[in-house]
Amino acid sequence: DAMVIQNPRYQVTQFGKPVTLSCSQTLNHNVMYWYQQKSSQAPKLLFHYYDKDFNNEADTPDNFQSRRPNTSFCFLDIRSPGLGDAAMYLCATSRSPGTSGTSSYNEQFFGPGTRLTVL
């Protein structure tokens, strides 16, 4: 029944050691998102894919990269994790909102998140 799956649920890495978080979906949604949520803060969008088109948020550090090899999978790569990158990373999916009216709204479905610890 799982619709948005994130692996692993908990990830520990060392300062400066590259790490990859993965997300997969069974919903066949064309939009996939990565959010960062630090302790006691709201989720913050890092970037999203609209099909294969990558859309980076202006304030997302270059240290964060993403890959989407196919519709079902999306990866978050942190090239050189710092202590400040410790957070919950949330993946979400949606269908394209479309171009007209309230009927075009498609909710975002979130995965359970991966909690990243940087030692």
Place this chain on the structure above:
Amino acid sequence: DAKTTQPPSMDCAEGRAANLPCNHSTISGNEYVYWYRQIHSQGPQYIIHGLKNNETNEMASLIITEDRKSSTLILPHATLRDTAVYYCIVRVAVNEKLTFGTGTRLTIIP
């Protein structure tokens, strides 16, 4: 997207209606009001959305004032499982992005 203002925390007795307010005084005509919630250690979950009419679904009701500058999310019979952070978000429907504010931490008290 317009900014929203929510109280940081609220308590509600189990079995009573929980009414969560949201101010969005700068909302524009093509922006919708959305509510999501995040239960501890889980990803956010969509609850409901609306433009100007009141909306109801199996989870909640959304009341939007006539001038659309504020709204209230109503959980009619709150249970302990409704304890969560509730986010009110205003955005244009065709915009894919969600910009989360600080939200309201709702605690249901037995």
